[in-house]
Amino acid sequence: MQVSARGEYAVRIALTLAAEHPRTISASTLASAQGLPRKFAEVILGDLRRAHLVASARGVEGGYRLARGPERISVGEVLRAVDGPLAEVRGRRPEETSYEGAAVNLPRLWVAARAAVRSVLDEVSLEQAASGEFPVRVAELTDEEGAWAPR
């Protein structure tokens, strides 16, 4: 699960918008709040707008705000908007894969892996991520032995 710079930035921007919801905030304010390059932030906000996750207003007093309440937008949606599907195998979606021989059962494994990712990223709203009050299932994952250790 590789999260790109775009993806990380998008989530940080979305969280900032969530915390200020429903106020309208400019790209430069958002960028400096999270220490991101302004122009790049603009590009990302364009993606989020096209995905209907944020609404924008031009002109003085313009800026961006979440298109829905922060409890109704998941982190997964934000990531998908800028990075595409959450899980892909060699550029294909898990259920589109197909193999022969000893690998015939692999598609099921890819689908399971994607389901696991979704069970976290699609189940956590911006509101929860901003407040740190994660769903129990998710919180349990971070409490597990070894969850914070590299492998």
Added chain:
Amino acid sequence: MQVSARGEYAVRIALTLAAEHPRTISASTLASAQGLPRKFAEVILGDLRRAHLVASARGVEGGYRLARGPERISVGEVLRAVDGPLAEVRGRRPEETSYEGAAVNLPRLWVAARAAVRSVLDEVSLEQAASGEFPVRVAELTDEEGAWAPR
């Protein structure tokens, strides 16, 4: 969770070796069994060897075999050997991330997402993946409503 061509190929090769364990199989046989470019398969097998997941023998009658029993190697280990860490955020490990403002809780979310991925890929052995007899927890994920549908 993007699985690269290398990653996918590595798992398919590993599964083929698992099915034939403990026989020694040549790179060309493995490659044609799974329809992969032979030279590329050699590179990947080199990675797997350096990670001590396969053992190799040179010369006529040479080839590759799993370094351990297929029930003692997880799919996650194979993927790590060729693609590096299972989860990274902007090139960093989840527990190494750190943010300010509305994103302070984000590292916990990244760690949870990684734990979710691990709970599938590190809990499924090559033997299980080859036979299709996945652990209950994993099998349940593929049975869930919508698990096979794109988003």
Added chain:
DNA sequence: AGCATATCCTATCTATCAAGTAGGATTCAA
């Protein structure tokens, strides 16, 4: 010894993409 068949090593190629920058056209409130 010699040969066939493997692994193994180094180097190279090409296309694509990520990340970020540049400049300016457009919109809008005061």
Added chain:
DNA sequence: TTGAATCCTACTTGATAGATAGGATATGCT
């Protein structure tokens, strides 16, 4: 009308994925 903002198109730069090429090295068999 002016200042501040979004929005649009284009570009640069570097790294990486996904191979391929050629040959050096090892090994079993006859």
